[in-house]
Amino acid sequence: MASQTTPLAPPTAGKASADDGRNGPRFDMGQILTYAVLLTGAVVAIVPFFYTVSVSLMNLTEATGGAWLPRAPQWGNYEQAWRDASFSLYFMNSVKITLITVIGELVFCTLAAYAFARMEFPGKAFLFALLLSTLMLPEAVTWVPNFITVSWLGRIGPIPWINNWPALTIPFMAGAFGIFLLRQFFQQIPNELWDSAQIDGAGHLRYLVRVMLPLSKAPVMTLALFAFIGSWNSLAWPILVTSTPDWRPISYGLLAFLDEAGAQFHLQMAGSIITIAPILIIYFFTQKQFIEGIATSGLKG
Amino acid sequence: MRHKHLWMMVLLSSVVLLMAACAAPATAPAAEAPAAEAPAAEAPAAEGPCAPATEGEWAGVDPSGQTVIWWHNHTGSRDEQLTALLAQFDECGITVVSQSQGGYDEIRDKVNASIAAGEQPAALIAGYQNDQAFYQLNDALVDLNTLIDDPKWGLTPEDKADFYASFFDQGVHPAFGGQRLGFPPNRSMEMIYYNQTWLEELGFDGPPTTPDEFREMACAAAEAKGDGSGGFILRDDASAVAAWTLAFGGDILNEEGTSYVYNSQATIDAMTWLKGMYDDGCAFFFTEGYPNTEFAARNAIFAMGSSSGIPFYATDIQTIAEQEGRDPDEWGVAAVPHTTPDPVQNVYGGDVMIVKTTPEQELAAWLFIKWFTTPEIQAEWVRISGYFPTRAGTAEFLGDYINENVQWGQALALLPYGSYEPQLISYQATRDAATQAFNEIMQGADIQTTIDALTGSANEMQEELMAEVE
Structure with missing residues (x-):
C-alpha cells in the first residue's frame, strides 16, 4: 500500500535522489528535528523521576545541598520511610481499596459502555452528553456533594459508608472516563457479530461477555491501569471520608514526612518511591495492552 | 462451560461484595462517639467533683x-x-x-x-x-x-x-x-532564625534588630557565598506579610478590627525593602517546603518561620553538621527586625x-x-x-x-510583644490572596497597585460574608 511509505523513507524522485550515494550519508532535517523533540521530551519526563530515586538514596545533607547523586547510597532510607510512615497498615489498606475499586469499575463501566454503544433507549444521547459533562468538573467541586451522598447512603444502608470501604470505592466505580473509553472501542466492533450472536440465541449479556470482552482486552487493561493509578494515588477524598487509620491509603502515610515546620526530603522521596512502585510494576507488565488500548479506543491524538 | 463466561459479570460483582465482607470491620464513624457509654442505669452522683451542677447553664448535665x-x-x-x-x-x-x-x-x-x-x-x-x-x-x-x-x-x-x-x-x-x-x-510566633557562627565569621557580633542591620548582614553573607544564595530565605506566606507589616509599625487590620488595611505605609515600606533585598541578591526564594534544611546546610544566614520549627532546626543543624564532619553552627532566634522602638511579633x-x-x-x-x-x-x-x-x-x-x-x-x-492576625471570617481566602500578592510584588508588580487591589478584594469578600452573618 502506498500509504505505508513512512515519512522517514528517503525520497525516491527529484534532485535529491540524484545525489544519493555520491555525497555520503544524508541527514533528513525533519528526522533530526523529530528525534530532538522526542529526546527532549524523554529527558523532561525522566529527569524528575531519576532525581526522586537519587534523593531517596541520599542523606539529609546531600538532599538539601543540591547534589545529583548520593556519595554512598543510603538504602536504610527505605526501611526508615516504611517504618515512620506506618506503610505496613496503609499499604494493605491501599491494596484492598484499589482492588475493590478496579473490579467494580471494570464491571460497571463495561456494562454502561455497552449500553451506550450497542443499545437503543430514550434519551441515550442526552444521558451520554450529561455523563461526559461530568468530566469537565474539577474533582474538588464534587467532594461535598459526594460526601453528602455517601453519608446519606450510610445512614439508610445496612453498613456505614463513612470510615469504611464503600465511601472509598463505590463513588469511583462508574467513572465517565472509563465508560467513554470502553464505549469508543465497543462502537468499532462490527454489527455483523451481534447479528450472528443473535442467530445463535445470545442476548446482550452473553454477547458482551463472550464476544465483545474477548475482543476488548486492550482497552479493558487500559481502564484497569487508569483505575488502579487513580485509586492508588488518591488522598484528598480518603482523608475526607476517614477519621482513623483503619482504611486510610498509602498516600496518607507520606504526610508523616511533612511535619509542621520541616520536611525530611530524603525520606519523603523514599516514601514516594515505595508508594509508586506498584504502579510502575503493573505498568511494566501491561504496557503493551495499555498502549494498544489508547491507540484503538480513539483516545490518541 | 458455556455458562462460565455468561456469568462472569455476576461473579465479578460478587467478588467485590465478598472482598468487602472479608475486609476488616469498619470502626464506627469518628464523630458518632458513644454518648451512651455513660452508665445509663446508674443515677449520677449527687456530690463530688463529677456530680452535675445544681445551678448555672450546665445544671443537671x-x-x-x-x-x-x-x-x-x-x-x-x-x-x-x-x-x-x-x-x-x-x-x-x-x-x-x-x-x-x-x-x-x-x-x-x-x-x-x-x-x-x-x-x-x-x-x-x-x-x-x-x-x-x-x-x-x-x-x-x-x-x-x-x-x-x-x-x-x-x-x-x-x-x-x-x-x-x-x-x-x-x-x-x-x-x-x-x-x-x-x-x-x-x-507559635513568627521568628527570624540566624546563624551566629556565620555572623561572627563575617565580623558581626549578633543578630540584627533593625531592617538596615539585617540587610547589611544578609548581603554580606550572600556576597561571601557568591552563588545567589547565602542571604535571607524569603517566606511568601501571609503570616510573613503580616509579621513584616507589624515590624514596620503598621497592621493589616483597621483599628476597629473589622476590615483589612494591606495598603498602609508600613506594608508599602516593608514590601519595598524586601523587594530591594531580593533584587540585590541578598534574599532568595526557596520553594521546596520549609527552609530549615537550607538554613542548616549554610545556604542562608537568615530564615523566617514559626517558632514551632525550633526542634526541627535543631535536629537538622546537628544532623547536617555530623554528615559534613564539622561542629554544629551556633544559632538562635530573634524578633523580626523592626522600625518600631520595641519588637511587634506576630503570634498565631x-x-x-x-x-x-x-x-x-x-x-x-x-x-x-x-x-x-x-x-x-x-x-x-x-x-x-x-x-x-x-x-x-x-x-x-x-x-x-x-x-x-x-x-x-x-x-x-518575646511573648510580651505579641500581636495577632485577623480573626475575620474571610481570612482564609485572604491569606491565599496575600501570598499571591507578595509573589507578584517580588516578580516586579507595582507595589501600590498590587496591595490596593489586595485590600479591595479582601474587604469585598469580608463584606459579602458578613452580610450572610447578619
Whole structure:
C-alpha cells in the first residue's frame, strides 16, 4: 500500500535522489528535528523521576545541598520511610481499596459502555452528553456533594459508608472516563457479530461477555491501569471520608514526612518511591495492552 | 462451560461484595462517639467533683463516662506522643480519642462537608479563628463563655488571669455577639532564625534588630557565598506579610478590627525593602517546603518561620553538621527586625473548638480542654511539641527545658510583644490572596497597585460574608 511509505523513507524522485550515494550519508532535517523533540521530551519526563530515586538514596545533607547523586547510597532510607510512615497498615489498606475499586469499575463501566454503544433507549444521547459533562468538573467541586451522598447512603444502608470501604470505592466505580473509553472501542466492533450472536440465541449479556470482552482486552487493561493509578494515588477524598487509620491509603502515610515546620526530603522521596512502585510494576507488565488500548479506543491524538 | 463466561459479570460483582465482607470491620464513624457509654442505669452522683451542677447553664448535665473524639492536625511522632499524653487524662471517666486528620485544611474540609451532610463532626476540633467564624454561620459551635464562667465547671479568676491575654481573647468574636468560639491549647510566633557562627565569621557580633542591620548582614553573607544564595530565605506566606507589616509599625487590620488595611505605609515600606533585598541578591526564594534544611546546610544566614520549627532546626543543624564532619553552627532566634522602638511579633496558632452535640459531650469536651491547659500538662505539651504554652504559670514547670533549649527560651522572652492576625471570617481566602500578592510584588508588580487591589478584594469578600452573618 502506498500509504505505508513512512515519512522517514528517503525520497525516491527529484534532485535529491540524484545525489544519493555520491555525497555520503544524508541527514533528513525533519528526522533530526523529530528525534530532538522526542529526546527532549524523554529527558523532561525522566529527569524528575531519576532525581526522586537519587534523593531517596541520599542523606539529609546531600538532599538539601543540591547534589545529583548520593556519595554512598543510603538504602536504610527505605526501611526508615516504611517504618515512620506506618506503610505496613496503609499499604494493605491501599491494596484492598484499589482492588475493590478496579473490579467494580471494570464491571460497571463495561456494562454502561455497552449500553451506550450497542443499545437503543430514550434519551441515550442526552444521558451520554450529561455523563461526559461530568468530566469537565474539577474533582474538588464534587467532594461535598459526594460526601453528602455517601453519608446519606450510610445512614439508610445496612453498613456505614463513612470510615469504611464503600465511601472509598463505590463513588469511583462508574467513572465517565472509563465508560467513554470502553464505549469508543465497543462502537468499532462490527454489527455483523451481534447479528450472528443473535442467530445463535445470545442476548446482550452473553454477547458482551463472550464476544465483545474477548475482543476488548486492550482497552479493558487500559481502564484497569487508569483505575488502579487513580485509586492508588488518591488522598484528598480518603482523608475526607476517614477519621482513623483503619482504611486510610498509602498516600496518607507520606504526610508523616511533612511535619509542621520541616520536611525530611530524603525520606519523603523514599516514601514516594515505595508508594509508586506498584504502579510502575503493573505498568511494566501491561504496557503493551495499555498502549494498544489508547491507540484503538480513539483516545490518541 | 458455556455458562462460565455468561456469568462472569455476576461473579465479578460478587467478588467485590465478598472482598468487602472479608475486609476488616469498619470502626464506627469518628464523630458518632458513644454518648451512651455513660452508665445509663446508674443515677449520677449527687456530690463530688463529677456530680452535675445544681445551678448555672450546665445544671443537671452529667459528663461522666463520655467518649470525646478530637480531630487535630498533629502527625508523625508528635501525634504518637500526644496520644500518650492523653492517656493521663482521668476525670469523670471521660475518654478522649485523638485522631490526626493531616492538617488544618483537611479538618476544615471535613467539618464543612460534615455540616453540609448533616453528619456530626468530632466533638472537639482544631482550627483557626477564621474557621470558627465560618462554622458559626451554621451555629455549629458552643459558646465557651458559658463554660468558662460556669460556677462549677468554669475557670477561677486566678486561672483566667494566668492566660496570656492576647491568646485568651483571640477566640472571642465581635461579629457573633462576643461569643468565645475557640480556646487556645498552644501558640507559635513568627521568628527570624540566624546563624551566629556565620555572623561572627563575617565580623558581626549578633543578630540584627533593625531592617538596615539585617540587610547589611544578609548581603554580606550572600556576597561571601557568591552563588545567589547565602542571604535571607524569603517566606511568601501571609503570616510573613503580616509579621513584616507589624515590624514596620503598621497592621493589616483597621483599628476597629473589622476590615483589612494591606495598603498602609508600613506594608508599602516593608514590601519595598524586601523587594530591594531580593533584587540585590541578598534574599532568595526557596520553594521546596520549609527552609530549615537550607538554613542548616549554610545556604542562608537568615530564615523566617514559626517558632514551632525550633526542634526541627535543631535536629537538622546537628544532623547536617555530623554528615559534613564539622561542629554544629551556633544559632538562635530573634524578633523580626523592626522600625518600631520595641519588637511587634506576630503570634498565631489554632484553637480547639467544641462542636454542638449533646450537653454531656460538650461538657466532657470542656473538662478535657480545662485539663489540657493546666500548667502541668501545658509544660508536657511544650516538651512534646515545641509550641508556646498559653499560660504564664507553665514557666515554673519548664525551668530545665528552657535551660536545655536556649532558642526556645529566646523566643519565649518575646511573648510580651505579641500581636495577632485577623480573626475575620474571610481570612482564609485572604491569606491565599496575600501570598499571591507578595509573589507578584517580588516578580516586579507595582507595589501600590498590587496591595490596593489586595485590600479591595479582601474587604469585598469580608463584606459579602458578613452580610450572610447578619
